[in-house]
Amino acid sequence: MNGATPAAAPGRPPLYDRAPQLAAVARLSARTVEGTGGVLFVTGDPGTGRSALLARAAGDFPGAAYQVAAPGHRVPWSGARALLTALAPTASAARRALRQARGEDGLGAAVAGLVPATAPGPAVLVCLDDLHLWDAHSRAALASAWQERGRAGRPGTGWLVSAARHHRLPEVPRAGTVRLGRLTPAGARALLHDLSPVSVAPEAEDLLLRETAGHPGVLTAAVRRLSPAQLSGAERPPVPVVDAAVLHEVYGGLLGSLPADGRRLLALVATLPGGTSPVRVETVLAAARAARTPADALDGLIADGLLRRTDDTLRFADPFLARTALAPPPPSSPARRTGPPRPPAPRAPSPVPEPRPAAPAATPAAAPEPASVGRGRAHLAWGTAALAGGPVTDAYEALLQAATLLREAAPAEAADARFLAMEAAWAAGDAPGCLTALDGAVGARGTERDFAEGLRAALGGRPDEARGLLTRVVAVDGAEDEPRLLLRAGSAALVLGATTAAARLHARALALARAEGRAALLPHALEHLAYAELRAGRYDRAARHAREGLGEAERTGQANVAAHQHAVLALVASVTDDGPGVTEHAGRALATARPHGLLQAATLAEWALARADLGRGLAAQAAARLVPLVHTGPRGGHFALRMLAVPCFVEAAVACGRYAEARAATEEYAVWAAQGLDRAAPPRLARCRALLAEGPRAGYWFEEAVRRHDDCGNDFERARTLLAYGCWLRRHRRPSEARGPLRDALVTFERAAATGWADRTRAELRATGGEVAGAADRPAALRELTPQQQRIARLAAQGATNQEIADRLVLSPRTIDHHLRNIYARLQIRSRVQLPGVVAAAGADGDGARR
Known part of the structure; x- marks a missing residue:
């Protein structure tokens, strides 16, 4: 149910075999009444009574209790809206609280502002049901509120939160977790007699208890489908009583929430010899290959606990799930969940693949080629030329038309056209266009198929599915000798934030392209290698490859690639404090990017200008440049670069006093970082939180950012964090402590030839009383x-x-x-x-x- 629920009515049925869980709830209630509060998670398989336990807790709580269910869809902030609507006395108060939750104060403060107005006493228990069905924005805001001590509501607020057993719970300090399992035979028998409207005959009782195996949800659904005559023994009950309808009533929601590949793999494992008994992993993988089912989802099923691995065998954790995976869904039950996709996560660019050579003419024994093939190849050639040096929107339309014309007679060439169309849409910042191109990438096989499906999952907001597929693509390193496939593997690594792997793969693609004399592919290989080095913070290498790529692009007439190389060089110049270089390269990038619709290159160029302003201490000007880059809309930045630019925007916004915008951007960045598609995001998020925090909390976040930087390998970003930390320590009159971070930052800036940053660091170091040697x-x-x-x-x-x-x-x-x-x-x-x-x-x- 949605909204606040008062204490449950007297006479409610008891919860059988739940004494430990009820004791944990009682302890949370006691702490809440005492003013301490806390968080308790309740997990379990479908139908094990999570909602019933929350209802019992709400009914037994002596103070004010609110029970809020998942809103039924995953529109961003829909869960927070449901929670605040349940607490707020009026609709206008709920809207104000939602604005506060999405702004600088967070969801915990919004809850704290509503509870005192509605609660009759000092103790408040908030029961949130089915957290796994809440939208990602709301889950991230709740996790942040629970993790931030004192922000999870006013003192005396307790949180009882239920989630499916396979859901990965947020890490919350001092939070407890209880799990709901099967019932004992005595508990199941007692529940059966509570559920039945008539006295249950011994034969029916034995049948129900045997088939439901102590599962309360399955038992409840099975009893509900039997008539009183069948329960009492007057009529014979159906055998089996736990049929497809019962299974889908309990487990249909779980299966519907899984990606399609996960559902297919579960069904595949269930059909293998042995049924629900353990099967060898090699057998599963071989069957998946034979059925053309990607095996990447297998790791996710194991990590979520739906399948259990012991040595080299797999088995279902829940036999009922195995049966449901094979059971045909009833006509009224959709096979999969419907609803809007999650917001797309930012990614790295994918390379323009070099078109395959045209297929040879048909032999006399083969059918003559259709006329559509000739037209398709003409569109493919024209679109490729436009992608290299013309408006990319024109290239996109031509390439999609080529893919349609080539689909039946030349599927491999059609797949190439689809990938090129996706690249055109990517360059233009058109995420829906990317999805359209990827959805029809027929003819793709192996690495290309995994790359297309992985990017589609990432664009569709399914990070776990994307991670598995793209990790498989990255794993081709050393096993492929085709530059196009290596470039895609490198781009997959950038999507995952694995910059070292991306640089290695792109370097290998470059070496092979040179060895094979593929001049048209060299600018693309150098472009993406430069970008990988840039993401890794290796600016000298990025500049070297970008300059070489610029020369190759100009030599082969690829103006759009040249614009991207100019943008990379502008970003490098913004680090080395080469003001004229930033202006020149950014200007040349924008001169091509704007008329050709290259939003990606334009965003990088504008970002470079903003970083140069920030390096010169012009924070207000830098923030003004960055505002459109980190927002969506027709005048916003590129969808794959928005989140990457947020830390720079937060630094500039804080420096010029735009705190509300900085906090809002940080919270959105936190949602994205939680998806785990960029390894460099956690330390940068910690730095953003440090810049916005006050008092000792800022020091904690700075230290956390430095610690997390050690796992990412980007020394320049680490030095920026150390500089910010040293400045904070000096402003708080801790000069001796500030010298260490500032000296470490100075070392890195000097090595990177980042003279502007080095000069700022020296000035800060002198202000602490430390000597700077000359x-x-x-x-x-x-x-x-x-x-x-x-x-x-x-x-x-x-x-x-x-x-x-x-x-x-x-x-x-x-x-x-x-x-x-x-x-x-x-x-x-x-x-x-x-x-x-x-x-x-x-x-x-x-x-x-x-x-």
């Missing part, structure tokens, strides 16, 4: 190193390797490398080649060091 005072700076650093510097100056220094000082080579980076920054040098001169100038002798 070329004239390097010998003095050497004497200011710690004793350990002095020893390492002297040994390195004498020619010792990192391993030799590590052996002598009983340290690890990694520690030595870390110390040397700090030494270089302190001495204002770039490598150990310069160390001997500094040591000699300082008059150092041997291995002596100040102790």
Whole structure:
């Protein structure tokens, strides 16, 4: 049900075999009455009584209790709207609370603002049913409220939350979890007699208890389908009593929520020899290949607990689910859930595939080719040329027409046309157009099929399905020698945020394209390799590949690719503080991007201009440039780059006082980050939260951001976080603590030749009272190193390797490398080649060091 529910009416049936769960609920209720509150999750298979337990908790609670069900659809913020509508005294109050929930304060504060107005007492219990059916935005907002201490409602608020057993619950500190399982024979018998309107005959009782196996939901559905005469023994009940209608009544919702590949795999496992007994994984994989069913969903089914793996065998966790997977759905039950798709998640661009050569002319033994094939190939050639150097919307229409004409007689060429059409739509920022192209990619096989289905899942807001398919695409590394397929594998890696793998795959594609003399493909390979290096924070490599790609694109007349390379070079220049370079490359990118409809290149160019403004301290101007890039709509930025630009926008917005917009963007970024399609998102999200937080909470988020950066490999972004952290520490009068992060940031900025960022860091470091060495005072700076650093510097100056220094000082080579980076920054040098001169100038002798 929706809305608030008062205490349950007296005389409700008891909950059998639920003593431990009821005890946990009682403890939550007691803590809530005492003013502590908390969160308790209730999980279980379909039909195990999650809703009944919540209703009991609401009815037994001595204070105000509210029970809110899933809204029935997954429109963004629909769950939060249902919750706030249940709590709010009026519709206008609910609308105001929803705006607050989506804004700077979050859902917890919105709930806290409503509860005191409606609750008769100090203790409030909020019961949320079927969390797995709530929309992603609302789930993320709830998780944030529960994780933020003091923001999960006012003191004395308890949360009782139910979810399907296969749903991955959010990590909430100090939250409890209870699971509802099967009933004992005595409990099932007692429930049966409560459900039946007549006295149950022994034969009917034995039949029902045996077939339902203690499952309360299955037992309830089975009793409901029998007539009083059949229950009393006057008529013979049907055998089996648990048939397809009963199974789908209980498990149909679960199956409908799974992706199509997951449902097919479940049915496949259930049909293999042995039925619901364990089957070998190799047998399942072989059967999946024979049935042309992607096996990627298998990992998700195992992770969700629907299938259990023991060594090399698989079995169903629930025999009823196995039977339901094979049972035909009743005519009134749809085979799958309907409703709007989830919002698309940002992704990396996919490469333009080089068209396959035209098929050879038909032999006399074959049918003559239809006239549509010639027209299709003409459209394909024209569309490919337009994609390289003309308006991409024109290219998209021509390529779709080519795919239609080639579909029957030349399916492989039709698939190429579909992929090229998808690339045109991607360049234009047209997500629906991408889906249209991918939906009809007939003729695709193997890696191409997985790539198309994976991108379709990502665009459709199904991150778990996308992750499995695209991981399979990335795994072709080393097994493919076709540049087009390697480029798609690299793009799949970028979708997953695996920038190192993306760079490796694109580099391999580039090497093969060069070896095979495929000049038309070289600009694309260099374009995507430059983009992968840019995402990884390796700006010098990105610039080198972009410059080479720019030359190849201009040589082969691919103006659109050249525009993208200019945009990459503009972003690199925004890091190195090359103001004229940013202006030149961004201007040249926009000069082509705007008339040709290249929204992706235009967004990158505008982002570069904004980053240059931010690097010069022009935060207000940077925020004004970034606002349209992080919003949707006809004048917004590219759909795959919106979320990537949010951290930069938040930094600029906070610096110029646009806090409400920064908070709203951060919460939307949190929803996207929770999908797990970008490994670099968690540290950047933590940095955004740190910039918006106050007091000790900001320090916590900065430390969390630095910790998470260590797993991502982007040193430049880590340095930006360290700079922001050092500035925060200095502003809060902790200069000695600020020097460490600022020095580490300075090292990275100098290595990246990010002179503007390095200059800002030096200024902050001087403001803390720390010394910043210059070329004239390097010998003095050497004497200011710690004793350990002095020893390492002297040994390195004498020619010792990192391993030799590590052996002598009983340290690890990694520690030595870390110390040397700090030494270089302190001495204002770039490598150990310069160390001997500094040591000699300082008059150092041997291995002596100040102790």
